Structures are given as structure tokens and as C-alpha cells.
Amino acid sequence: MKFIALLALAGLLLADTAGAAGSALADPLASLRWGDMRKIFFGKARVVFDERVRVVAPLTAENPLNVPIGVDATALGDVRQVLVFADSNPINEVLRFYPERVQAKLGFRVKLQQSTPVRAAARTGDGVWHVGGAWVNTAGGGCTAPSLGSSSPEWQRRLNEVSARVWSREASGDDEKSPGQLRLRLRIIHPMDTGLVAGIPAFFIQELKLADEQGRALLRIDASEPVSENPVFTVDLPPGLIAGRVQVSGRDNNGNAIETWIEP
Amino acid sequence: MNAHFLSRAVSRCLLLLMAAATLVGAAGAADFDYALQPRRIADDTWVLLGRNEDFSIANGANIVNTAFVVTGAGVVVIDSGPSRRYGEQLRRAIAGVTDEPVVQVLITHHHPDHFLGNQAFAPQTLYALPATISGIARDGNAFAENLYRLSGEWMLGTEVVAPPQAIAPGPLAIGTHRFEVLALDGHTGADLALFDRGTGVLFAGDLVFNGRAPTTPHARIDHWLAALDRLDALAPRIVVPGHGEVSVAVAASAPRAIGQTRSYLRWLDAALNRAAEQGLDMSEALSLPLPAEISAFAVAEAEYRRSVSHLYPAAEQGALANSHRH
Numbered sequence: 350m351k352f353i354a355l356l357a358l359a360g361l362l363l364a365d366t367a368g369a370a371g372s373a374l375a376d377p378l379a380s381l382r383w384g385d386m387r388k389i390f391f392g393k394a395r396v397v398f399d400e401r402v403r404v405v406a407p408l409t410a411e412n413p414l415n416v417p418i419g420v421d422a423t424a425l426g427d428v429r430q431v432l433v434f435a436d437s438n439p440i441n442e443v444l445r446f447y448p449e450r451v452q453a454k455l456g457f458r459v460k461l462q463q464s465t466p467v468r469a470a471a472r473t474g475d476g477v478w479h480v481g482g483a484w485v486n487t488a489g490g491g492c493t494a495p496s497l498g499s500s501s502p503e504w505q506r507r508l509n510e511v512s513a514r515v516w517s518r519e520a521s522g523d524d525e526k527s528p529g530q531l532r533l534r535l536r537i538i539h540p541m542d543t544g545l546v547a548g549i550p551a552f553f554i555q556e557l558k559l560a561d562e563q564g565r566a567l568l569r570i571d572a573s574e575p576v577s578e579n580p581v582f583t584v585d586l587p588p589g590l591i592a593g594r595v596q597v598s599g600r601d602n603n604g605n606a607i608e609t610w611i612e613p
Numbered sequence: 614m615n616a617h618f619l620s621r622a623v624s625r626c627l628l629l630l631m632a633a634a635t636l637v638g639a640a641g642a643a644d645f646d647y648a649l650q651p652r653r654i655a656d657d658t659w660v661l662l663g664r665n666e667d668f669s670i671a672n673g674a675n676i677v678n679t680a681f682v683v684t685g686a687g688v689v690v691i692d693s694g695p696s697r698r699y700g701e702q703l704r705r706a707i708a709g710v711t712d713e714p715v716v717q718v719l720i721t722h723h724h725p726d727h728f729l730g731n732q733a734f735a736p737q738t739l740y741a742l743p744a745t746i747s748g749i750a751r752d753g754n755a756f757a758e759n760l761y762r763l764s765g766e767w768m769l770g771t772e773v774v775a776p777p778q779a780i781a782p783g784p785l786a787i788g789t790h791r792f793e794v795l796a797l798d799g800h801t802g803a804d805l806a807l808f809d810r811g812t813g814v815l816f817a818g819d820l821v822f823n824g825r826a827p828t829t830p831h832a833r834i835d836h837w838l839a840a841l842d843r844l845d846a847l848a849p850r851i852v853v854p855g856h857g858e859v860s861v862a863v864a865a866s867a868p869r870a871i872g873q874t875r876s877y878l879r880w881l882d883a884a885l886n887r888a889a890e891q892g893l894d895m896s897e898a899l900s901l902p903l904p905a906e907i908s909a910f911a912v913a914e915a916e917y918r919r920s921v922s923h924l925y926p927a928a929e930q931g932a933l934a935n936s937h938r939h
Contacts, residue, residue: 405896411830411922419896456894488759512933516892532892536933581929583894 378466378482382436389441390432390470395477401425402481404469413461413491415577418443421454422471425479428453430472435485437465439492439545440574447569450590451559456583460491460543460575496578498540499549509554510538511597513611518585529588533559535597536581537607543574554580557599557607561591570599645698645767647675649706654851654859655812657683657790659710661703665825665857665911668695668726673767674760675699677726680816680853681707682809684788687716691807691816691853693730693739695760697771700730716787719794720776721818721855722801723748724828725756731774739776742796744803749775780805793847799837800827800855806844813850815868820844823857823870826907826916827877829923834882841875857911880907881917885924889932895925 376383377398387396405419422428431453433443443459453471461467468482498504513535537554544551553574559567568584591613599607651659663677674695681690688707693700707715720728720741728749731739741749753773761768782796785807795806800819807816819828820840844852845867852860852868860870888898899921907913 405900407896407899407918407922409918411919415922415926417895417899417922419894456896458895488762512930514892514933518892534892534894534929534933536930581895581926583892 380436380466386436391478399479402469402471402479404481404483406467406483406485410485410487413487413489415458416461417458419456420469423452423454425471427474428471432470435465435467438462442573443575445571449566451568452585454585458577460577461487462492463489492543493545495546495549496540496542499542507538509605509607511609512536515613531586533584538579541576541578554601560596562593647699647702649702651706651710655814658812658814660853667912668763670765674764683711684790686788688713690718692721692727695726695729696768697732700733704733721805725760729771736777740778740780741776742803742805743779746775797840799833799840801831808847815849816853819855821854821870821874823854823860825857826910826913829920834878841871844871885928889928898925
């Protein structure tokens with residue numbers, strides 16, 4: 350705790366100095382790594398901190414291998430891409446998603462190596478990145494622990510197996526604000542090895558696409574190594590968007606394909 | 614957002630934090646005294662109650678109950694506490710009550726607050742169920758590291774000692790006491806409970822919590838509920854829970870702690886399965902409000918969130934398997 354406060358203070362001092370030079374924004378999460386993150390992910394693009402981009406995460410993560418994250422940029426409107434990254438992770442980028450027809454909102458889980466800000470940056474149609482985030486404290490080690498799947502033939506046989514379910518939010522009566530909205534949750538069997546464990550090469554899902562029965566893109570996710578083993582995604586769809594089945598397709602970095610249909 | 618303002622606010626917080634750490638450090642560093650006070654709860658039977666809190670530097674990880682029985686043929690100790698210092702102080706507390714030597718230390722399960730005092734006792738007196746012994750050998754060091762992180766210098770000198778002797782379920786007669794050793798599971802993969810048939814005292818380990826939300830990092834709730842049924846069937850007069858106040862039968866009604874633990878576990882299981890069946894994301898399940906009867910338990914909010922992390926993945930697998938599978 351003290352260490353984090355010190356880091357936070359140091360971050361603020363740095364941000365202050367940079368602010369005086371007229372170049373940087375003050376990071377509301379006061380992370381030492383923000384300057385680097387900005388350079389790596391955004392280059393010269395315009396970046397603003399924006400509370401409309403919400404990142405819901407536990408303040409203290411019980412299991413650094415499986416930290417639940419909810420990202421919601423729906424308040425912005427016109428979101429083209431959402432980038433999620435963790436400042437202090439050995440691999441910063443967690444995933445990017447392109448909410449083609451679904452809401453700019455995604456639930457998933459991430460592996461964290463140490464306490465870190467987890468941020469979502471939403472790019473709107475005008476090219477501006479809107480950044481929100483939350484600190485997650487954790488004992489860490491999530492990126493350098495071997496996956497269960499890497500040592501189990503049973504899991505290897507089920508590689509890329511998808512289980513999924515669609516909910517009508519109206520039917521379950523727990524979302525009065527958006528009647529008729531659909532929710533889709535899917536889980537894919539995959540070790541999501543980071544490559545940071547000796548002797549276990551990086552092996553992870555890179556691309557995942559949802560499309561409707563006519564082949565129109567609903568959502569694309571470009572995942573990276575920090576997404577947790579056997580990824581679970583939660584996707585919200587506007588009312589009336591899909592009538593029939595949803596096609597799931599994708600591949601991992603070894604070229605293994607994910608192909609399935611989800612029945613409504 | 615004004616950086617100067619934030620920076621001032623953060624440095625003020627930092628100063629407060631440092632001041633608080635210094636205070637706690639000073640109080641603890643003076644003697645690292647747990648101030649253990651054995652309380653007599655039945656003939657020959659004494660309990661040392663821990664606090665109904667989370668591990669912290671302030672409490673030195675003393676959040677656990679330990680106990681001992683003076684049998685006439687030596688002392689039987691139930692659990693050795695969270696640190697070497699605790700174990701040593703427990704021995705002194707026992708010596709303040711009786712001259713009899715410690716003949717058996719029974720470790721109820723492999724969680725660190727229950728066995729990290731083992732160094733204070735002779736190895737040939739340390740006993741546990743076989744799966745507890747292997748669990749300590751496997752996870753002990755990681756657990757100890759975590760307690761060092763959470764409780765600081767209280768832990769100095771603490772090392773993991775796995776009990777060398779395995780104990781089997783069944784009757785155990787020592788001195789004037791006729792015990793029954795029960796090999797159960799559900800809180801962890803191996804949970805020992807000890808029932809004293811003469812006094813009617815049940816040492817339940819962490820199968821029973823009283824007034825505090827149960828912890829679930831290695832829990833299987835269905836097994837845990839079955840274990841509680843076994844404990845109920847013993848008809849104990851007094852229950853010593855792993856955490857929380859001793860629970861005593863009043864007139865014809867059984868000690869309440871077992872039923873209370875059962876109610877909490879049933880609620881937790883139902884709440885997580887319902888959330889998964891409704892399609893909630895794990896981050897949404899984390900922020901569900903707790904009903905009043907649940908938030909009345911000590912550390913309920915924190916334990917509920919930890920339990921979501923432990924148990925929600927299995928609940929949502931169940932919900933997803935109930936639908937499409939390819």
C-alpha cells in the first residue's frame with residue numbers, strides 16, 4: 350500500500366513536471382508508466398482522459414491469473430475501437446475490440462503480473478482516444494505461471510472448444526433500462542500461454558469474430574497474451590440485432606481455427 | 614483534473630499512511646506480544662480466541678482460534694497458530710495453565726493461520742490428515758510468503774513445518790478423555806474435526822465459522838455442507854469454530870454456529886449460481902449487493918468478493934453448459 354502511494358506520488362510529480370513543459374496530461378491514476386504507454390499506444394494521436402470510459406475491476410484481485418474486467422464505453426457513442434492495456438504488465442496490451450454492431454462494452458478476464466492500472470482507450474470517429482481506467486492491487490505472478498492446459502492432454506484435446514449462451518435481458522428481468530437487449534457469453538478452451546514461462550512458448554488466441562447469419566460483422570476482438578486461460582467474454586447486443594444464429598470464428602497464433610455457430 | 618491538487622491530496626494520504634505504519638510498527642515492535650489468554654470453556658478445555666478480522670499488520674495474523682485439552686496424560690493442542698511467535702506464546706500460555714507436557718498437536722487443515730506455529734512444538738507431537746500434510750508440503754511456502762506480505766514482522770523466523778505423523782479417523786483415547794477424530798472435507802480437501810465425547814466439545818476447525826463470513830479458497834460447498842451434517846449428528850454441547858466466538862448449546866437447542874455456517878454457504882452457492890444463470894459477467898457478480906443477513910457477518914463484503922473469484926468460474930461453466938455446446 351505504501352509502495353503504491355509512493356509510486357502514485359512519484360507519478361504525479363513527474364506528470365506535474367511534464368505538464369509544466371506543456372506536453373502531457375495529468376494521469377488520474379498517477380502511474381509512472383503512463384508516459385510510456387502514451388508513446389507506445391497512441392503516438393501523436395489526440396488522447397483525453399474521459400470518465401465516460403468505465404473500467405470495472407476489483408480494487409484487490411484475489412487471483413492474479415483471472416482478474417475480472419468490465420469495460421463500458423457506450424456513453425461515448427460512435428466508438429470504433431477499444432484498446433485495453435495494463436501499464437505495469439510485462440505484456441501491456443490485453444486486447445482490442447471493434448464493436449462493429451454490438452455495444453462498446455465487453456467483459457473478460459486478465460492475467461496480471463503485479464499491481465497496475467488497467468485502462469481502456471476508446472477511439473471515436475473523430476480519431477480521439479478517450480481513456481478511462483482503474484487500479485488493481487494484486488500479489489501478482491499471473492503472467493509467469495504455467496497454464497493448466499499446457500500440461501494436460503485432456504485440455505489439449507478440447508482446444509478451441511466453444512461453449513456459449515444467449516440471454517434475453519428482458520426475459521430475465523434484470524435490466525429494465527434496455528428491454529429486448531441480448532447478452533451473449535462465450536467461453537473458449539485455450540491455454541493462453543504468455544511465453545514468459547521457461548519452456549512454454551507463447552500460445553494464445555489472436556483473433557475472434559462474431560457475425561450474424563448473413564455474415565455481417567457484429568464484433569471483432571484482437572486478443573493478446575494477458576487474456577486469461579479459457580477466455581470468457583460477455584457481449585451485449587442492441588435489441589433486434591440478431592434473429593438467427595451467431596457465427597463465431599477466429600484463430601490462435603499457431604493457426605488453429607475456431608469455428609462454431611451459437612444458437613439463439 | 615488539477616494535478617497540483619491531486620498531488621497535494623496524495624502526499625497528504627501518504628503522510629497519514631506513513632504515520633499509521635509507524636504507530637503500528639512501534640506498538641508491535643515493542644514485544645510482538647499476541648497477549649494470548651486461554652479461556653476455560655469446559656473441564657480441562659481451553660480456547661484462545663483470535664480476532665474476527667482479515668490478516669493485518671495490526672493483528673499479526675492472529676485471526677484464528679486455537680485450543681488445548683489437559684488430559685491427565687499430557688496436553689492435546691488443536692492448531693498451532695499463524696506464526697512461530699504465536700506457537701511459542703501458545704506454549705507459554707499452556708505452561709501457565711498446566712505442568713503436563715504437550716503430547717499431540719493436531720493440525721485441522723493446511724491453511725497458514727492454523728499450522729505456521731508448528732516450529733514451537735516437537736516434531737514427533739505434530740499430527741494431521743495425510744492430505745493436509747501433502748498440502749502443507751505443496752502450498753506451505755506460498756502461504757507463508759503471503760502472510761509475511763500481509764502481517765509483516767510478526768512473521769519473522771517463521772518457517773513451514775509439515776507434521777511428520779499422519780492421523781487416521783476414529784476413536785482416540787488420551788488420559789481421561791475419549792476423543793473421536795473425524796476426517797472430513799469441503800472447506801479444504803482435508804478437514805480434521807475433533808470431538809471430545811466426555812465434555813461434548815467439538816473442535817470444528819474451519820468447517821465452522823461463527824459471526825464471520827467463511828473463507829472459500831479451496832472450498833467445495835457440496836462437500837462442506839455434507840461435513841456440517843456429520844458435525845450436527847455428533848450433537849455437540851459446545852462448538853469451537855476455526856474463527857469467531859465459541860458456540861454453546863442453550864437448553865435443548867444445538868450450538869448455532871453450525872447452522873449459521875450452513876446458511877451462509879447455501880446463500881453463497883445459490884447467489885453465485887443465480888448470477889451465472891442470469892448471464893452476469895464476473896465483474897458484475899462482484900458488485901452484487903449483499904442481503905442484510907449476510908452483510909451482518911464480519912468481513913462479509915471482502916469474503917464475498919474473494920468467493921466470487923474462487924467459485925464463480927465453475928458456476929458460469931455450469932450456466933454455459935446448460936445451453937449450446939459445440
